[in-house]
Amino acid sequence: MQFEPCIPVPFEDNDLLEEYVGKAKAWLLQNGFGMHLKDDFSRDTITFLPFTLLPSTFPAVEFKKAKMIQSILNKLMHKVAHNGQFLRETLSETITVDPFMARLLQIHNTVLEEGLTQKVSLGLFRSDYMIDSLTDGTIKQVEFNTIACGSAAASYVLEKWHRNVVTLLGFPDRTKNMPLSDALHGYANAILTAHEHYIKESGSKTAAILIVIEDRTLNIGDQRLVEFEILKLAPSVRTIRKSITNISNTMRLDERRRLYINDFEIGVVYYRAGYSPDFYHSEVEWNVRLQLERSLAIKCPSIQYQLAGSKKIQQQLALSGVVERFLSEPEEVEAVRQVFTGLYSLDMNDPISNEMIKRAINNPSVFVLKPQREGGGNNLFNEAITKRLLEIQNSDERHGWILMDRIQPPSVLNYMIRKGEEPIFTGVVGELGIFGVIMGDSENIILNSEVGHMLRSKENSTNECGLIEGRGALDSVYLTTTDSIHC
Numbered sequence: 375m376q377f378e379p380c381i382p383v384p385f386e387d388n389d390l391l392e393e394y395v396g397k398a399k400a401w402l403l404q405n406g407f408g409m410h411l412k413d414d415f416s417r418d419t420i421t422f423l424p425f426t427l428l429p430s431t432f433p434a435v436e437f438k439k440a441k442m443i444q445s446i447l448n449k450l451m452h453k454v455a456h457n458g459q460f461l462r463e464t465l466s467e468t469i470t471v472d473p474f475m476a477r478l479l480q481i482h483n484t485v486l487e488e489g490l491t492q493k494v495s496l497g498l499f500r501s502d503y504m505i506d507s508l509t510d511g512t513i514k515q516v517e518f519n520t521i522a523c524g525s526a527a528a529s530y531v532l533e534k535w536h537r538n539v540v541t542l543l544g545f546p547d548r549t550k551n552m553p554l555s556d557a558l559h560g561y562a563n564a565i566l567t568a569h570e571h572y573i574k575e576s577g578s579k580t581a582a583i584l585i586v587i588e589d590r591t592l593n594i595g596d597q598r599l600v601e602f603e604i605l606k607l608a609p610s611v612r613t614i615r616k617s618i619t620n621i622s623n624t625m626r627l628d629e630r631r632r633l634y635i636n637d638f639e640i641g642v643v644y645y646r647a648g649y650s651p652d653f654y655h656s657e658v659e660w661n662v663r664l665q666l667e668r669s670l671a672i673k674c675p676s677i678q679y680q681l682a683g684s685k686k687i688q689q690q691l692a693l694s695g696v697v698e699r700f701l702s703e704p705e706e707v708e709a710v711r712q713v714f715t716g717l718y719s720l721d722m723n724d725p726i727s728n729e730m731i732k733r734a735i736n737n738p739s740v741f742v743l744k745p746q747r748e749g750g751g752n753n754l755f756n757e758a759i760t761k762r763l764l765e766i767q768n769s770d771e772r773h774g775w776i777l778m779d780r781i782q783p784p785s786v787l788n789y790m791i792r793k794g795e796e797p798i799f800t801g802v803v804g805e806l807g808i809f810g811v812i813m814g815d816s817e818n819i820i821l822n823s824e825v826g827h828m829l830r831s832k833e834n835s836t837n838e839c840g841l842i843e844g845r846g847a848l849d850s851v852y853l854t855t856t857d858s859i860h861c
Contacts (some may be wrong), residue, residue: 375507375784376801377431380852381545383787384799391789394539395797398427401538407531407848408595411793415590423528423595424847427789427797429536429552430804430831433505434853436513437553437827440503440808443713444824446706447501448812451518453700454691455495455682456816458486460699464690465681467721467773468746474651475684475746475774477660482677485667491631492669493815494575495676496568496642498523498561499683500828503713503806504783514715514781516805520683521649521675521748525848526557526809527599529828533850551853553827557809560825562603564811565642567821568672569611571813572641576632576670581641582612584633584671588647589617597646614638618648618659625665633669644674649748672813685744689717689776716779720772730777731767735760742778755780755837785834790847802831804849827851 385391399422402408408420454460462479469476485491500523503513537549565583572581583604591597601613614635616624626634633640643666647653654660667677681687691697692714701707718730734741738759745752754762766772785801792798807828813821831849 375511377784377786378854379787380429380431380548381540381543383428383789391797394543395427395789395791398425398535398539398791401535402531405531405534406595406599407528407535410590410592410594412592415592420594421793422791423593424790424792425532426802426831426847426849427791428539429533429850429852430788430802430829431786431854432804432806432829432851433511434551434855436503436505436511437806437851437853440501440513440713440806441824441827443709444499444501444808444810445822446701446709447518448497448499448810448822448824449819450691450697450700450710451499451520451679451682452497452812452814452819452822454687455676455678457700458482458678461678461681461687464687465684467770468684468686470773471771472746472774474654475681477654478677478681481660481664481667482681484664485677488668492672494568494571494672494813494820495679495815496564496672496674497679497810497812498526498564498644498674499810499812500526500807501810503808504781504803506715507782507784511784513713513806515713516781517685518683518688519748520679522646523807523809524593524596524646525807525828525830526555526561526596526826527603528593528596529807529848529850530555530558530826531595531599532848536850548852552850553853555809555826555828557826557828558599558603559607560809560811560823561600562607564813564821564825565600565604565644565674566608566611568674568813569608569641571820572670572672576641578632578639578641580639582614582635582638583642583644584621584635584640585613585615586621586643586645586647586666587615587617588653589619591646612638614640618653618662619655621666622658622662625662627665627669631668631670633666633671640669640671642674643669643671649680683748684746685776686719686746689719689778692717715781716777718777720775720777722770722772727772731763731772734777735763735767740780742780744776744778745774753837788831788849790831790833792847798833801834802847802849803834804829804831804851805846806851
């Protein structure tokens with residue numbers, strides 16, 4: 375299955391292609407679409423993120439469906455996160471073989487036993503989908519992200535450029551099918567809503583926002599644009615950027631467990647890091663995470679939100695009757711189940727799990743093998759699945775993985791632009807991300823909405839869609855009817 379491209383391609387004139395690639399790189403860099411180099415890191419050097427030269431086709435009906443369901447998914451994950459028993463039971467086998475997940479759950483249990491100092495959590499979520507050619511072109515969920523969700527800002531910048539290039543190339547009427555995302559504003563506004571809630575409930579006169587960052591931030595443009603949107607909306611609110619390691623030297627909690635970085639009280643802790651073991655070099659970093667969770671500051675996300683976003687939790691939700699434990703409306707349950715694809719546990723001494731392992735070993739091309747990790751570059755495909763499953767099929771280590779049916783998306787012709795490479799004219803497949811925000815505690819939801827979208831694409835011969843770790847590129851949607859699809 376293949377989509378018709380937004381405009382006729384390839385360009386017949388190579389000079390025209392070179393002209394617009396050059397314009398795109400310059401315009402995007404001047405508007406914040408930048409990243410630091412991974413292999414030659416310097417805070418003084420920035421290049422552009424990988425991107426597609428043109429928007430890519432996506433069915434309008436499925437786009438609308440993904441946006442409409444986001445607030446339901448926000449609510450579902452919020453309720454899952456606030457059910458400690460469900461989290462502990464579902465992750466009970468996983469934590470026996472995954473020390474990282476075990477430490478996160480240990481922190482979760484500790485703060486619950488002590489009594490939550492701050493009961494309100496803020497979630498900036500993103501649900502990712504692909505169109506599945508095997509299900510008549512409907513969306514299927516790839517994953518649900520609950521921590522450090524990227525590209526809310528960078529995707530907005532690229533969408534604006536794509537509108538420019540389509541107009542300049544003589545197709546201005548097509549921009550009406552190129553929706554602009556509001557995720558940059560939506561994310562910044564949600565963080566400020568949490569900040570205002572903290573000020574009101576704590577009685578403090580002022581408080582800063584702590585942005586927890588990597589030791590070396592690569593995706594700097596996307597992060598800074600969110601920070602500067604906060605500055606635009608609330609010029610008097612200070613933001614402080616620190617890695618988990620650097621926080622240890624400057625943090626303290628007072629008798630009310632108010633969090634201070636140096637002399638600045640912190641109202642919101644916004645994580646752009648902390649989603650993998652790589653950020654926790656020693657007990658110092660783990661103690662920082664525990665103290666942040668103990669504090670009065672509103673966490674984005676809280677430890678329970680992070681746990682709810684794990685692959686094992688998502689696999690458990692796909693089982694019959696589980697979503698119904700958290701959503702009472704049949705229409706909402708059905709809407710969620712329609713976007714689920716096959717997700718399978720690899721539990722020991724389970725006949726169904728054993729059968730799925732055999733199937734995956736013999737036919738790995740129709741599956742993806744996923745660990746409990748975020749950040750890209752972790753999933754296994756094709757022969758790597760067979761190799762890994764043969765290694766762990768008789769070991770408890772299989773508890774740390776899940777299997778997912780591999781989604782078979784349609785492709786569309788486009789140009790991929792990356793640093794140091796000539797433009798690649800190729801078929802690409804897209805992964806749609808829908809951004810959502812939610813804030814509340816175990817009893818009440820204060821804020822819940824869908825706030826925008828993004829599209830990442832990869833060459834149809836490539837497995838990983840990550841911008842930093844994979845061979846993906848930022849893209850944007852050109853909405854169309856199913857009439858533009860052909861086999």
